[in-house]
Amino acid sequence: MRRSLGPYELVRVLGRGGMAEVYLARSHGASGFSREVAIKALAPELVGHADLERALIREATLAGKLRHRNLVAVLGLGVDDGLYYVVLEYLDGGDLSDVVLPEPLALHVISELALGLQYLHDARGERGLPLGLVHRDVGPGNVLVSRTGDVKLADFGITKATALADLTAAGAVRGTYAYMSPEQLGGEPLSAASDQFGLAVMLVELVTGARPFAGDTPAAVMDAMRSGAILDSVVARLAPDVAEVARTALAPDPKARFSSMDELRTTLDEIRRTRLPVGASELGAWVRSRRAC
Template structure:
């Protein structure tokens, strides 16, 4: 990618002026995200850093996010279209997904007194696991593993297009062998209620960390309850660090043992006790979805249209930005 060679050689970028910023989608400590138009009028997403007391660290983080995104090429991950520097701030341009976050969709289903269809949950989980398997398999130009880990696998970072395509987004806190220099010991990244035991205990992160986070998402979608959230930050951290995940079958006895066992294995306390890889997890989830005669993309569209016909539009829900609380599903008791 020519723009990556340019930016990392320190040469002038084409600039953010090529993109027309239309609507701010999110803002937080790391920067802001905009819906924008490229020079050809196509919708794109622009992410850029903002002024901060930790400006140098933020710019390093964004540069590392650009490097990590450039190593990825998978249909379930938005394509990196451009990157550069504008007025001393890094920016990146990504493929726009016309759809809703899994967070919005779960809230939509909750508002309608239901939850996502089980088959659809399995298909979404399988697609995210496939994306993560791709992330974990990346190598550098010399063929050495990048050890890339997403570290923020949450419903807010999963998008489903109106055609039913599933995408894993936001590599802003991703970690690899390229950016170990700015990963501070004792730091907790992403949304705490989705962190793994090794994250809250300041242990080494790995591919199994992403698998645990995906397991939390699947558990909550099936159960209709939050798994670890509730109470103070210290309480949540203590719960993750010291208590095994509650058995899914207690909340969904109607699910097959194969489904509950697959989800619960993701949530094993020790990384070595989880699935061998996200590739293996994706295979199992796809097989379970086939057995369940899962919902395909067109059926997803029908399910969404049915809820919208009841006056439940995900676009009317507030965005789950970093300034808002996490989804308010009931806490598991």
């Protein structure tokens, strides 16, 4: 691992994907000032790939204009010896991969993400025209939390071409296909409703520890997702009111899902009012206890 990128000291690798690497890094200033950030850079073997560099620059430029408490902030864009990198807000609680939460905490997390996604879907450009943004990769690996109870969605600059590049001609999948909507799996036009599907898969998984679709092969799982063959044995482990939310957002037809993330969130918050009141404080306590183990 290289020791630095631009003015940033690289501390350790946080994650690696097919196209990029993410590092924990530190910036240093006068009088002992130090700040931890995350840095996303193209994988070494892709340096000099003009199309991918342009995509990274577009991602940083667009995401840098978005400001919301539930979206990871983009702090800057740099280049070091031909390697482009994006400087991101760092959250010290990690992501939610392979995590099972008590139902009230899971509902809080999903509600917060729905708030951030509604902001993303509503984003407008400098001329006031809708940007038509869709995240396309909503899943636990892209949800970051902090010791103080923050919930933030990362990688909201991923393009459709990047997401679908994870599907091989043979049907084998290397990426996050398990959270893709049926229309995304089919290469069809996406809409804000497409992000509801991944959010609902994550809701089921956070509460039960299992996903709502299954099959002997990735291709079989994708067929189940496209046909709406939800595993009743898994969804039955949810409370009936939560299961109804999940089934609505998992509808194969985007038009049969909630009309917006706001409607999904409002429905969830009505359910939350019948449960123990939990929020950032309780989530932060859970994160700290997990990190202490």
